[in-house]
Amino acid sequence: MNELIKVDHLHKSYDQNTVLRDINLTINKGEVVVIIGPSGCGKSTFLRCLNGLETIDSGHIEVCGHEVNTTSKEIYKIRQKVGMVFQSYDLFPHKTVIENIILAPLKVQKRNRADAEKEAIELLAKVGLSDKKDYYPRQLSGGQKQRVAIVRALIMHPDVLLFDEVTAALDPEMVHEVLQTMLELAKNGSTMLIVTHEMAFARAVADRIVFFDKGDIVEETGDVKAFFDAPKTERAKNFLKTFTYD
Amino acid sequence: MIDFEIIRSYIPLYTEALFLTVKIGWLGILAALVIGLSGAAIRHFNISILDKLVLIYVEVFRNTPLLVQLFFIYFALPKIGIKMSAEKCGILGLGLIGGAYMIETIRSGLESVAAIQSESALSLGMTKRQTFVYIILPQAFTISFPGIIANVIFLLKETSVFSTISLMDLMFTAKDLIGMYAKTVECLSLLVIFYLIMLLPVSIIGSALERRIRHAEFGN
Numbered sequence: 001m002n003e004l005i006k007v008d009h010l011h012k013s014y015d016q017n018t019v020l021r022d023i024n025l026t027i028n029k030g031e032v033v034v035i036i037g038p039s040g041c042g043k044s045t046f047l048r049c050l051n052g053l054e055t056i057d058s059g060h061i062e063v064c065g066h067e068v069n070t071t072s073k074e075i076y077k078i079r080q081k082v083g084m085v086f087q088s089y090d091l092f093p094h095k096t097v098i099e100n101i102i103l104a105p106l107k108v109q110k111r112n113r114a115d116a117e118k119e120a121i122e123l124l125a126k127v128g129l130s131d132k133k134d135y136y137p138r139q140l141s142g143g144q145k146q147r148v149a150i151v152r153a154l155i156m157h158p159d160v161l162l163f164d165e166v167t168a169a170l171d172p173e174m175v176h177e178v179l180q181t182m183l184e185l186a187k188n189g190s191t192m193l194i195v196t197h198e199m200a201f202a203r204a205v206a207d208r209i210v211f212f213d214k215g216d217i218v219e220e221t222g223d224v225k226a227f228f229d230a231p232k233t234e235r236a237k238n239f240l241k242t243f244t245y246d
Numbered sequence: 247m248i249d250f251e252i253i254r255s256y257i258p259l260y261t262e263a264l265f266l267t268v269k270i271g272w273l274g275i276l277a278a279l280v281i282g283l284s285g286a287a288i289r290h291f292n293i294s295i296l297d298k299l300v301l302i303y304v305e306v307f308r309n310t311p312l313l314v315q316l317f318f319i320y321f322a323l324p325k326i327g328i329k330m331s332a333e334k335c336g337i338l339g340l341g342l343i344g345g346a347y348m349i350e351t352i353r354s355g356l357e358s359v360a361a362i363q364s365e366s367a368l369s370l371g372m373t374k375r376q377t378f379v380y381i382i383l384p385q386a387f388t389i390s391f392p393g394i395i396a397n398v399i400f401l402l403k404e405t406s407v408f409s410t411i412s413l414m415d416l417m418f419t420a421k422d423l424i425g426m427y428a429k430t431v432e433c434l435s436l437l438v439i440f441y442l443i444m445l446l447p448v449s450i451i452g453s454a455l456e457r458r459i460r461h462a463e464f465g466n
Contacts, residue, residue: 051369080371090366093463094384103380104370136462149366156370 002028003062004160004191005050010059012045019045021215023059027160032192034202037212038239043195044087046212047162050193051082064159080108083153087165089145091137091152097124098133101152109156116155123151127181143174147181160191167198179205199243203228211236253432256423260440263419268444270333270413271402274340278401279394281341282348287378289349290356300349307346313407315339320411336408344401351397355390356382388459395452402445416440 005027012020019042027033035043048054050061052070061068063078091100098120105116124130127147137145146166153161163182167175179201186192186205196202202209202224209227211219219236221227231237285300307315316339320332330338359382367377409418420437424430 053365053369076371076373079369082369084366084369086362086366088360088362090362092363092367092381092385094388095462104367104372107376107380108371136465138463138465152370 004029004064005193006060006062007050008060008062010046010049010061011057012042012049012054013057019215020049020056023217025210025217025220027191027193029159029191030189031207032186032190032194032205033208033210034206035193035195035210035212036197036199036202036239037218041212042215043212044164047084047164047193047195050162051079051084053084076108080156081159082162083156083158083160084162085146085149085153085164085166087168089137089142089149089169091140091145091148093137096134096136097129097140097148100137100148101155104152105155119155120151123154124148126184127151128177141174142170143177146170146174146178150178150181150185154185160193161185163192163194163196165195165197167196199228199240211239213239248435249429249432252427252429253436256433256436259419259423260416260436263414263416264440264444266413267402267405267408267415270336270408270415271340271405271444273337274405275344275398275401277337277341278344278348278397281345282352285345285349286352286356289353290378290382291374304346304349307343308350312339312343312404313410315343316407316411332408332411332413335411336405336413340401340404343404344397347397347400348394351393352386352390354393355386355388358389359385385463388463391456391459392452395448395456398452399445399448402448403441416444 003026005025007023007025010020010023012018023046025033035046037043045054049056050063050068052068052075055070064081066074066078068078069075091097092103095103098117101120101123102113102116105111105119106113121130121133124133127150129144129147129151132140132144132148137148140148149166166182167178170178175198179198182192182194183201183205192205194202194205206224208220208222209224210217211227211231211233213235219227219231219233221232227236228240231240285304288296288300316335319330319339320335323330363381363385364377367381368374372380405415406417408415409421412418414422416437420433424433
């Protein structure tokens with residue numbers, strides 16, 4: 001089974017306002033797909049539909065062969081397979097770094113504490129934060145918090161990772177360390193779906209680019225270099241132009 | 247002149263009244279906390295009809311005096327066949343008015359926890375219940391804590407109306423002694439002192455606890 005995520009004719013609107021129109025997309029195992037597009041084009045909503053944080057109006061979403069249905073109990077199982085990291089620092093402020101990381105393994109997966117802690121410490125070491133395990137989130141920088149959030153998602157051993165503009169709220173010097181961590185994950189074969197405004201990063205990490213605009217997928221291509229050098233559609237051209245200054 | 251001999255002889259009576267007041271007060275507060283937590287959870291999860299009932303309960307009990315509620319429980323309920331000892335009436339009255347205040351205090355704490363907190367918990371595969379217990383409630387509690395302590399102090403002071411249903415609390419004892427021996431200054435001074443003995447530790451321990459509880463999220 002190579003298809004991890006399969007989206008068929010997904011449609012979503014808020015009242016009169018259509019946010020996602022007939023979206024079809026497949027993500028294969030080991031693929032890194034980057035979604036770009038103007039603000040308010042539905043990228044984040046799309047990501048949130050994939051793990052059932054948003055309900056959909058029509059269409060189908062399948063994750064690892066299971067239909068995503070927000071009203072069924074199955075959704076809790078699906079969410080364990082789909083790791084998600086958000087834009088805002090979403091660590092639990094009342095828990096230390098290590099407690100943040102092992103909470104779900106203990107409560108959701110019922111793993112034993114020693115085992116979960118051991119893995120948490122290994123993962124923290126990988127992102128260069130072993131010395132911060134007993135810190136509270138308020139004592140960390142934005143970039144450190146995001147790296148902890150990534151570890152918190154990783155320890156669940158998800159089949160796919162969703163990143164929702166994870167560097168958008170960071171100071172420029174922090175952006176690099178977070179993107180570096182994500183690049184490592186990509187190199188190690190993780191399946192990732194990334195929403196970002198960091199074009200240089202998108203270019204470096206993506207196996208495939210999906211360009212969203214006004215709730216539509218306007219352009220989708222595996223030829224990443226060609227997309228950035230010479231996008232096929234007028235809308236993508238205009239969007240990419242906003243990142244250059246001459 | 248203040249008669250210290252009289253004061254000394256009254257102390258055992260006041261001490262006895264203090265124990266009764268503290269006992270009824272804290273049992274009432276315990277009931278208020280249980281009601282407050284359940285009611286706030288019902289409102290937080292928006293549980294259909296229950297939600298409306300909680301809303302009505304809160305408005306009725308917040309907007310009528312405890313004295314009136316207590317009269318209702320003590321004098322009116324027996325007429326329709328519900329009889330309770332004065333002590334139980336006191337605990338019930340305090341629990342009911344306190345519950346209404348606690349619901350609002352805890353609910354405002356629950357509402358101030360950002361939505362992203364429960365979304366990140368859910369996206370880790372936690373159930374709604376786990377999210378509430380491990381993520382939302384602890385943060386809400388930190389935020390609500392000063393309000394909860396303020397309610398506790400308010401409720402302990404409100405016990406003074408128990409004297410009207412002839413519970414021998416501090417207020418009752420003072421009024422009784424004044425009625426018998428007319429040592430007004432001595433009796434009222436002792437009354438103030440005994441209320442302070444009951445309440446100052448609550449204030450002090452409350453502030454200390456508040457600092458400890460807030461430490462994780464806000465530092466010192």
